[in-house]
Structure formats: C-alpha cells, structure tokens
Amino acid sequence: MAILKHIASKNADYGEAQRYLIFQHDEYTGKPVLDENGKMQLREEYYLDGVECDPFSFDMECRELNARFHKNQKYDEIKSHHYIISFDPKDRDECGLTGEQAQQLGLEYCKKNFPGHQTLVCTHTDGHNGSGNIHVHIVINSLRKNDVERQNFMERDCDSRAGNKHHLTNDYLVYLKQSLMDLCLRENLHQVDLLTKAERKITEKEYHARRSGQKKLEERNRQMISEGITPRTTVFQTQKEYLRTSIDEAAASAHDLKEFEQILSEKFNVKFKISRGRFSYLHPDREKPITGRNLGTHYEKDYLMGVIENNSHLENTGKDRTVQKEILPKEKIHTPEHPAHQQEIQTKTDTPTASFEKSGLRLVTDLQRCIKAQQSKAYAGKVKLSNLQAMAKTLSYVQEHGYNTVEDAEGRLAEIKKLASSSRKELKDIEGRLRQVNEQIHYTGQYLANKSVYSQFLKSKNKRQFRQEYSSELALYEAAVKFLKEKAGGGKLPTLQTLKAEKEKLLMQKKESQEKYYYYRDYQKELDTVCTNIRSALGQSQNRPARKQERDSIS
Template identity: 35%
Template sequence: MATLKHIASKNSDYTAIEAYLIYQHDEFTGKQLLDEQGKPKLRESYLLDTLECGDFSFATACLLANRKYGKNTQHGDIKSHQYIISFDPRDAADNGLTMEKAQALGLKFCEENFPGHPAIVCTHPDGHNHSGNIHVHIVIGSIRMREVERKPYMQKPRDWCEGMKHSSTAQTMRHLRVEVMELCEGAGLYQIDLLNGSKERVSEAEYWARRRGQLKLDRENAGLAATGQPPKQKKFETVKDTLRKQISSVLYRATSFEDFSDRLMQQHGIAVKESRGQLSFLPAGRTKFIRAKHLGDKFDKAEVLAALNANAERKPKAQFKQDTIGKLIDIQSRMTEGKGIGYKRWLTKHNLKVMAQTVKLLQEKDLTDEDVLNQRIAELETKYHDALAVVKDLEGRMKANNELRYHIAAYTSTKNVAQQLKTAKRPAAFEEQHRAELTAYRVAAAYFKANNLTKLPSPKKLEAEYAQLASEKAKFYEQYKEAKEELFKLKTAKQNVASFFREEEPAQQER
C-alpha cells in the first residue's frame, strides 16, 4: 500500500537536502553520522537523479532561480517541497519491485506532476523503522523555471507559469494521491484508497514523539531493571494515543450523544464540544481542545453518531453454535433447595433440550458407540497436551529472543557512552550525568556474559527468527485450541449421557 507524504522546508541551504539523501543521519537529532575518521558515512544503498537542473547541481539551480525571479529572500519563505512515496514492503517479494523500478516510477511521477521545477529524485531501500519498504524522495525547488503546458488538474497560473512558486494545497494533495494510486495500479503494486483517510490518523510530529518517548521509556526501564524493580509501563503512549483509547472504550457502550459525552466526563474527565459540524475533545490537564480530525476518521462527528445509533439499535441476543451443548442439571438436588413445581418443569425441559443437543452432536461426529467415544477423547487429550507443550516451548524461545533483542538494542545505543567514560576527565561526574545509559550498558553486558555470548547476532536475523517462532506458535496454538474445544464438548456429552441414564434408572424402578 503506497503512501504519500509532503514536507515543506524553509531551509535556504539546498546542499543539506542532497546531503540528507546521500549520507546517514541520526533519526532523532537529524545530525550526520561520522565514521572513525570523522567523515560523513554514506548510506549503504541509494539511487539519485536530478531533473530540470541543466548543467548545474540541484542547489545551484535553485539559487539561480531565486536570484533570477527575486524570490525566497525572507526567512519564512518556503524554499523547497519534499514528497515521499513509500511502497508496501510486500511489493518487493510479491510484485518484483526493485530500487531501479521504484526510481523509474519516481522520475515519471516527478516529470508529470512537477514540470519546470529543479528536482532531485532519490530512492532508498528501507525506512528508519526498518520495515523493508522501498521509498522515493522527490525534492523540488519552490520556483518554476519555465512555463509549462497547462493540464486539466492545474487551476491557477502558479501551476504552469514561469517564475511562480509551487503551493501544496488540499486540492493539489488530492490530485497527487490519485496519481500515486494510478501509478501503483499501472505498475501492479499493492495500493489502498488514499482519498478516504484512516481510522486513526498519526501525524509526523506524533510519530516522532512516539519514537522519542519509547526510547526514553526503554532507558528508564533499563535503570529499573538494574535495581531489580519491575517496569511500570513498557509501551509509550502519546496524549492522543491515550485519548483515542479512552474515546473508543466509551463509544463502544454509549447509545446517545448525551450518554457519550457524560460517560467521557465521568470516567475520564474528557470534555467534548461541537463546533461548525466538527467534534473536539479536551483531555484532563489540557487547556486546548484536540480536533477529531487530528485523531482519525473514526472520531469524526458522522462516524461517532453512526456508532451511537448502531449501539442503540443493537439488542443482545443469546446465540449458540449448532454444536455447542450445555450440561444436564441434577433435578433431585435442586428440588431439595425448596424450589417449586414450576421450577422442576423448567429443569425437565432444559435437560431434554440439552440431551437433544448431545445426541445430535454425537450422531454428527459418528461417536454414538461408547468405546469409539472414549478412544476419540483419548486421542484429543494426547493432541491437546502435545500442542500445549509445543506452544509453551515456543513462548519460552520467543521470550528469550525478545530479551536478547532488547539487550542488544540497549547495548548498541549506549556503547558509545561507555567508551566516553574511559576517556572522561571527570569520571564521577560523567557517571552521574549518564547513569541511565551506563546502567543499561552494564545490564546488557552482564546478560551477554551470563548467557556466554561472545559474538552478538544480527538484529535482523533475530527479528526473522522471532517472526518464524510466532508463526509456528500460531499454528500449534490453533491445534491446541481446536483440540481443547472438541475435547470439552465430547467430555460434556459423555457426562450428560451418564447423568441421563443414572436419572432414568430410579424413574423406571418407580414405574
């Protein structure tokens, strides 16, 4: 599912754009990563081309355009626009997407939608989240250097006239999303509807807030683990994450807008208001409302009202599966509790229904013979215990894999701090300043020593191993679940048959 993201830049240093595309950068600070000689480290793989730059570099072409048309002279002027097309990670394996093919698609997209602008088109094989998604950066200078043919999607002179600045409006983004969808469809790649939004919308700022918050939380948990204290929280949540969760929990139960707003206030202290047909929410401790459109389409007024109406119309019904059976009730023991004759009639009717379900189940499974039934129960018990043992073993291996990945990540991120401690002029002050990082480093080193690990495995290899273990666990867990469900039904059926005949014997003797 290809996605499109836009970033407007006011940076007048155009060379920084090309440097970001070519060299490795820290994903949080944005600073270039240096090698042992202090030189910038090139990215492991990339493809880069320029368009509409003539014999000049991209930076020079943009500066010449600024000088020629007397624009982009103020600090607040938008100097360049960046559009990022991220392809589905599955496209590489399923649809034959390569970096070369992605670069060709990016060049075609740039030529058709940004004619006349100096541009850089650069393809990277993976994102900072290491999901394996090939993506293309398209960076254009904000000024168009030549007049171009007017196309149907162009609405204003700035869209085709020379010397005008590009503007990424809502209408422009809608057109570009359609172009991305058609681009993927023509290339036979995975694609989703980019025009109808998402149930939960996460902005660029919130995404990085999550990443930074999770990194900080991991360091704090490492410090707690070093002192033998259990972590209070393992997954970091932004204010919007918490707000989405709280709204969803109330929205699932409320049946009217008044009920919805009352429950939000009573249970979570969240105020909700409506303005110009849009909902906004104010969590406890904040002074500024958060608009529903910043949370996702699921929280828009129309979606909320539709969910409330559905809740109001929904009537709980007791539904049973055809092969689900209940248990017989001992009528004699219940009657000693002083129940009336009407209750006895209800019990008798209930037991007849249960026996009808029991007989039907045994007939459908061809288990009416007692020996065959016992043999099937024994087989299911063996399958149940074997599958459960495998699931427990896989869970243990997954837990060990997860712990190892956690310590490798902590060790890798704090190794540089530990090395700086050796050369620090004031080791005690340095130790106090970087206590959390050093603690995480030492805990990881102790873990490696305790497990006799002299060479650390690749994180990607561990992730692949974890995915394989999870897949195997899902398969055996399904076997365990199926065996457990059928075993419970057959044991209940066997117990019902025995109980039924025990009750029938005294009745026949009385007759």
C-alpha cells in the same frame, strides 16, 4: 501500499537537501552521522538524478534562477517542496521492486506532475528505522524554470509559465495521490486508497513519540527488574491513543451524548466538548483539547452519533420484544456433537430475532495496566469504586440467568459465538447476491440506454464512420451485452423489472439478517464481558491451560 508525503520548506540553503539525500542522517534528530574523523558518511545505497538541472549543482542553479526572476528572496517564502513516495516493504520481497525500478518510477512521476521545475529525484532502499521499505525523495525548486504545455491538473494559466511559483492546492494534492495510485496499480504494487480518510489517524509525530516512549519504558522496566521490582506496565500509550481507547469504550455503551460525556468524565477523566458542530476531547494531562479530526474519522461527530443512535435504537426496540426467555434457557447445554444441539442451533439461526436488550455491563479495569491510575491515587480510588459496581452488576446478571459455574457461562458464550458466526456468514451471502443484482441492474440500464444507438449503427451504411462518432456509446452497449450474456449463461436475459423485484426481496432479507446478526453479536459481547469479569474476580488467567481449569462456584 505507497503513500505520498509533502513538506514545504522555507530554508534558503538548497544544499541542505542535497546533503540529506546523499549522506547518512540520524532518524530521530535529523543530524548527520559522522565517522571517527568527524566527516559525514555516504549512504550505503542511493540513486540520484536531476531534472532540468545537474544533481550536484542543484543548489547553485536554484539560486541563479531565483536571482533572475527576483523570487524566493524573502525569509518567509517557500523555497522548495519535498515530496516523499514510500512504497510498501512487501513490494521488495513479493513484487520484486528494486531501487533502480523505484528511481525510474520516481523520475516518471516527477516529469509528469512537476514539469519545468528544477528537481532532485533520489531513491533510498534502507527504509525508516531499518524497515526496508524503498522510498523516493522528490525535491523541487518552488520556482518554475521553463515554460511547459498547460496540463489538465493546472488550475491557473500561470502554472505553466516560467518564473511562477509551485502552487499546491487541495485539488492538486488529490490529483497527485490519484496519480501515485494509478502508477502503483499499473506496476502491480501494493496500494490502498489514499483519498479515503483514516479511521485512526496516526501522524508521523505520534508514530515517533510512541516508538521513543516505548523505548524509554523498556529501559526503565529493565532497570526496575534488575532492582527486583516488577513493572506495572509494559506498553507505552500516547495521549491520543489514550483518548481513542477511552472514546471507543464510551461510545460502545452510551445511548445518548449526555451518557457519552458522563462516561468519558467519570471513568477516564476526559472532558468532552462540542464547538461549531465538531467534537473535541481534553486529555487529563493537557490544557488544549484535541479535535476528533486529528484522531480519525471514527472519533468525529458523524460516526460517533451513528454508533450512539444505533445503541439507543437497539435498546428501545429490545424493550418492545420479549425474547429473553427464549435466548437464555436454563436447561443443560448440549455438547456440539449432540443432535439436539445441532437442531437447536439450526432453529435459532433460521428464526428472525429481535434486537438485543443490553444490560449495561462494563469490563473491570485492570489497575496494573491503567497508566492514569498508577499516576494518581485519587483516580485509582475512582477506578476501584467503578470496578466494584461493575462486579456487583456482573454477579446480579449471573444469578438472574442461572449460571452456577464459570464453565456454564463460557459454554453459553461458545454457543452464541457459533450463532453469531453463522448469522454473519448468512448476511455476507445475502450482501454478495445483492451486489451481483445491483451490477446486473447497472448493466441492464446501460444496455437499454444505448440500444437505440446500436440499432442505428446496424442500419448505417458507413459503419466505420458511425463507430468513430459514437464510439463511447457503442463501447458501453457492447460491454453491457457481454456482461449480461456471461451472467445469463446462454439463457434469456432478465428484465429490469425482474431484477428490481429481486433486489427488493434481497433488501428485506438483508434487513432481517442484519437484525439477527446484531442480536447475536451484542449478546456475545455481553457474555464475553461477564466471563472476563468473573475470571478477573477469581484471579484467573483467560488463557490458562485447560488441564488447570476447575469448576469454580460463582453463585
């Protein structure tokens, strides 16, 4: 997947960009890598071209242009713009992308989107930290050199004239991303939607902090192991990652904002705040809160309110329906090969189920992996108390539902997993049929909307001229007819009323199937929590071999 990054620079030394593109630099410090004689070393492989300039006199030509138009003379002016196109590492192996091809794509992209600017286009094949992903650097002088023909993406008339600065707006950035996506799709390269916000937003700064922190942690752990000390943790966690993990767990069990705030405060020592309708979170080791927008879309108001409201809805509807006795029988669980078991699963899958009533069980926190607990004894005490409360609720749950051994609970969990899987498959099938019907409705409407134009086309004397005047309408009609005939398979085309009736029927089936799937999904999560807490209390590993498992009494 190719991604686009933009950096605005106020550095008046244009030669620094040249040196970075040509010579080796340290990835973390950004300083040149020197040989034994103290001289900079050329990169092992790079491709360099200039647009509207000579690549090796880029700095001099930029300064001359700035002097001619009396621009870029102040220290706080943006002197250059640096765009980076990073291709997916899989493009090299699976799609045959080479450095030469990437350079040509970079030149094409540059000439199309930055016409009239002095530009350096340079392709590196080494990738960040030896990852091997091919990437293209595009460095442009912020001042336009030549007049060019005005393009659709130019928002102002002056954006096409010489002597004016490069103007990057949000709409223009969206256009640049779309242009890159179209380029990669045309070349059959891996690509994702760059216009959709990330659910978990990992910035470059956080990425480097996580890598350097993990490296330091591993060095410290090696030193501790050499001294005979067992490290408590092997995974480094940034402050943002700690917040994401805390918010995910709190949102999964909260039924309103007050409970959500209480869980974050009591269990994770994270302060929750709402300011101007935006959610923000204060890490225990920070003084300034971090907004949900900086963490990702799954940590902003709209998404979290949807999760919390869904939890509340499931709890309220679950109280009105008595399905607990049906779903939690105390009879012996049959093996998968037993016919009675197959019949029981089939009956439960076909029967609509009510929303699941949650019991509020939570996972026991592993003190060995909780960094905050290792740093603060007071916080560790709170975690121990919380663990005791969670284990008390787990024991009460086990006794209430008649599980005498660990294997009883895990057997029930395996059964519910199968029911959840089958109900999810059923839901996906219905959604697939619904997509097909929606597509048929779309093309049927397109067919009916342009049918009169096609009738006029058949009656017209000069069909060639008529097609030229109504080319778009005729193209839409013919595309709709082709699609509908393929779907009909030579039979009669369904009417719009028939399709809409089928859609309504599928929507009702989808709603029932969703309720069933959500029920088994939540039930599976709860049983999984129960089994995990039991294993933790008994000091057993979740992944130990089956030959070592024994029937442990938990009653």
